[in-house]
Amino acid sequence: MRVTPQPDRETALARLADFLPHAGEDYERWRNHDFGPGGGNRVSGLSPWLRHRLIGEDEVVDAVLRHHGLAAAEKFIQEVCWRTYWKGFLERRPVHWREYRDHLATGRARFCRGRDSRAALEAATTGRTGIDCFDAWARELCETGYLHNHARMWFASIWVFTLELPWALGADFFLRHLLDGDPASNTLSWRWVAxxxxxxxxxxxxxxxxxxxSNDRFTPGPELASEAPAPEGIERPPLGPVPAPVELTPGPGDALLITEEDLTPERLFPAVQWPLAVALQTTDWRSDAPVSDQVRGFANAALADALQRTHAEQRLGPVREGDGVGDSPIVEACTHAGIRRLITPYVPNGPTADGLEPLRARLQAADIELVGVPRYWDLDHWPAATHGFFRFWKAARPLIEARQAAAAE
Ligand SMILES: Cc1cc2nc3c(=O)[nH]c(=O)nc-3n(C[C@H](O)[C@H](O)[C@H](O)COP(=O)(O)OP(=O)(O)OC[C@H]3O[C@@H](n4cnc5c(N)ncnc54)[C@H](O)[C@@H]3O)c2cc1C
Incomplete structure (x- = not known):
């Protein structure tokens, strides 16, 4: 079993530094090959840190631009921008997150009712379907918290078209077991496969x-579906707004809220001395079913790392929010410290944003405002996440070129 990666910023930066020489030609040539958990893959493995913003997309892109330039590392930079694209897309079409939650609830109710369907689902998630490659990936995912991108595509395709299981149940399985489990990249990639x-x-x-x-590790045959029929009547829902910039200077009545969505608040609010900083543990909000210990442990330690990096007179957490009114350690701590405004790096659509709504109401009742501050990377890129990736890239590439030019000045 692979050792769980260290959930801290120092490790993220070290991993990026190690990977940098490989982000050019090497990545372009080998990125689709999955040599398996034994090692040899030429991808960065940066996603658990990027997903939690222990390292930012901007930092990774800037470092790669310095090392290789855009032309030599365009493929890798494009892949990093897929993350930005999916996040922007879900932000602009939040209905897909709500639909996913609805499909999950109905799929679970339907599939868990019948004995055969329950058994089929259990076989898929425990790696006992009899399809060697699929079973190996199910086990690899549960053991390591990671799957290569190509394995994720194959796995999702077999789940939907060979096993004929509901896509939302597969997306939930991934979200609960991937160290990089992300509402946008995951939900929208499963939708893309389906x-x-x-x-x-x-x-x-x-x-x-x-x-x-897979480098001949797997040799599947006719047991895999030979067709993947496209569903009919797919239409894009209307576009929602993108967040607006928020300019503020934190003062004595302001506290910092950290969630697993963005764990480098010091890059967003440099040199701020906070009276209070709170880390909120939201990982279990990803699903009604249990999130893996490995995933929860990674997020918890990553939250603790971010909290520890914050300059604050008082630190709280990682804490969980209770369900009852008056059962909020955050409201209690803020009230006690005389806080009027709780400031957090912007939380995009997904389970954390959903779960923050009751907290917002409780804070409001105590006369405390919750303010999300978006990053310029997102503000710059998300408006173009309206259709397919390549249309997005047409708008994103000039922004990346401008970064390269600015760095060269
Ligand atoms: C069905 C399915 C589900 C997925 N679920 C998730 C998920 O929950 N969380 C997640 O972070 N990614 C998800 N991905 C995208 C992708 O598989 C992972 O980001 C990638 O495999 C991470 O490995 P890496 O860091 O070695 O990537 P590299 O190839 O080294 O790429 C560098 C970085 O670019 C970004 N990236 C690369 N490919 C993609 C992609 N296709 N979509 C979005 N970002 C990408 C990631 O941040 C990654 O760390 C999913 C893909 C599929 C097909």
Whole structure:
């Protein structure tokens, strides 16, 4: 079993430094190959840190630009921008998050009712379907908290088109077991595989492709579905707004709230001495079913690392919020410290944002305002996340070029 990666910023920066020489030609050539958990993959493995913003997309892109330049590392930079694209897309079409939650609830109710369907689901999540590659990936995911991108695509495709299981249950399985489990990248990638993202387009896992890119570790055959029919009537819902910039200077009545969505608040609010900083543990909000200990442990330690890096007179957490009125350690701590405004790095659509709403109401009742501050990286890129990735990239590339030019000055 792979050792769980260290959930701190120092490790993220060290990993980026180690990977930098490989972010150019090496990545472009080998990124689709999955040599398995034994080692040899040429991808960065940065996603658990990037997902929690222990390191920012901007930091990774800037470092790669300095080392290689855009032309030589365009593929890697594009991949980092897929994360930004998915986050922006979900921000602009929040209905997809609500739909996912609804599909999950109905899928679970339907699938857990019948004995056969319950058994099929259990076989898929415990790696006992009899499809070797799929079973190996299910076990790898549960043991390591990670799967290579290609394995995620193959796994999701087999889940939907061969096993004919509801996509939302697969997305939930990933979200509860991936160290980088992310509401936008995960939900929208599953939708993309199932044919719900691009009208008329699905992703079919083909035996030859699996064999080639798994380095002959797996040789599946006719047990895999040979067709992936696209669902009909897929339309894009209307676009929602993007967050507006928030300019503020934190003062004595302001406290900092940290969530697993953004764990480098010191980059957003440099040199602020906070009277109070609170880390809120929200990992269990990802699902009604249990999140893996590994995932919870990673997020918890990452929250503690961020809290420890914060300059604050008083630190609280990581804490959980209770369900009852008057059962909020955060409201209690803020009231006690005379806080009027609780400031947090912007929380995008997903379980943390959902779960913050009751807290916002409790804070309001105590006359404390909750303010989310978006990052310029998101403000700059999210407006273009309206259609497909390549349209997004057309708008994103000039922004990346401008970063490169600014760094060269
Ligand atoms: C069905 C499915 C579910 C997924 N669920 C998640 C998820 O919950 N969380 C998550 O972070 N990624 C998810 N991905 C995207 C992708 O598989 C991972 O980001 C990537 O495998 C992480 O490994 P890496 O850091 O070695 O990536 P690298 O190849 O080294 O890429 C560098 C970084 O670019 C970003 N990136 C690369 N590919 C993608 C992509 N396709 N979509 C979004 N960002 C990308 C990641 O931040 C990654 O760390 C999913 C993909 C699929 C097909």
């Amino acid at each position: 044919g719900l993202h691009t009208p008329g387009k699905t992703y079919l896992a083909r035996p030859r492709n699996i064999r080639k890119y």
